[in-house]
Amino acid sequence: MSNNLQPSATLTVSSEQTLYPKENSSHSNRGKYWSPEGQFLITTSNQKLYINDGSNKTATITAASYDSPDDLADEIETQLNAVSSGWVCTYSTTTYKFSISHAGATLKVSTTTDAIWDTIGFTGSIDIIVTITESADTARNHTDEWMVIDLGVETEIQFFGLVGPMDEEFTIGSSATATIELNNADVWTAPPVSESITPTTNGILHFLDEDTDTVYRYVRFKFIDRENSVGSDGFKLGHMYVGGFVQLDDTNIARGFTKAIQDPSNASTSESGHRYFDTRQKYWTFSQCAIQNMPDSERLVLEQFFFDVGISEPFFISIDPELNISSDISDYTKYVHFARPPVFNHLFTTYYNVNFELREAV
Secondary structure, three states: OOOOOHHHOEEEEOOOEOOEOHHHHHOOOOOOOEOOOOOEEEOOOOOEEEEEOOOEEEEEOOOEEEOOHHHHHHHHHHHHHHHOOOOEEEEOOOOOOEEEEOOOOEEOOOOOOOEOOHHHOOOOOOOEEOOOEEEOOOOOOOOOEEEEEEEEEEEEOOEEEEOOOOOOOOOOOOOOEEEEEEEOOOOOOOOOEEEEEOOEOOEEEEEOOOOOOOEEEEEEEEEEOOOOOOOHHHOOEOOEEEEOOOOOOOOOEOOOOEEEEEOOOEEEEOOOOOEEEEOOOOEEEEEEEEEEEEEHHHHHHHHHHHHHHOOOOOEEEEOOOOOOOOOOHHHOEEEEEEEEEEEEEEEEOOEEEEEEEEEEOO
């Protein structure tokens, strides 16, 4: 997978941190990444906050998209004090919970009509008398996060890939709700293509259903991971791929290739025998990769592919997309460089044996 359409597309996101903007997801260097700030979408269905400060009152939160939890906390405090007085609302960047303060008043969490309670983590059903400060029952990072990719023209989308920074576990959890959606308009109420995807510790690697028409202009990646322990600013979404792939239909990598984790850290030993380390990023390598009896038609495809990417341009490769040698597609779908260019050994007539090596891109 090397025809990445995302870097030349127009990107729109739910939220972003100033130091980690959406454009970082287009960079081939995995040291750069997009990090959302924590979007909270408030609509007419989740804008009410019910209290009793001596009498029943309702605060109405302005329907809008709030770019961060702090922005929403400020709005909650403002609207509570618009109908009452003495209220404080804060958000903790340690526990990722909202807290509401007002001695002696009651949070009427049992009243749920169009309420904001679940959105900000108050999930109980019994009204809460606030002694000093009442923290939410559970963490809330956002309502959702998304990126819309406008390709400009209708284009076939066959593969979506998203990896985080090197040497770090991917921070969108496997329990998150994540989807890839396609449409010819920037409208997402009922897109013609919507496929659920499962994040792994290695990232999100998803081949779209080959029996589905996937020629569209707009692509939306969306995820909901409201209770993730890293918090909204801990999502590190690195290199993103949106595009097609080249497939070898007649041949495959032969048995016997080697997969290994490389640790390029330098070690030294003091006179007393103490070990010191210059720690560097670990990465995967695939060596002894061989394709046997490759027909001339596929040799030309692979030769052109290497001519296009060389050793400097990284690409995604899937050695085992049909899960014949592993139980997880992320085991053998990696973002790599050629560590050793393909070498074509003539076998007979128009058939060749091919050998090459791969190194994970950092």
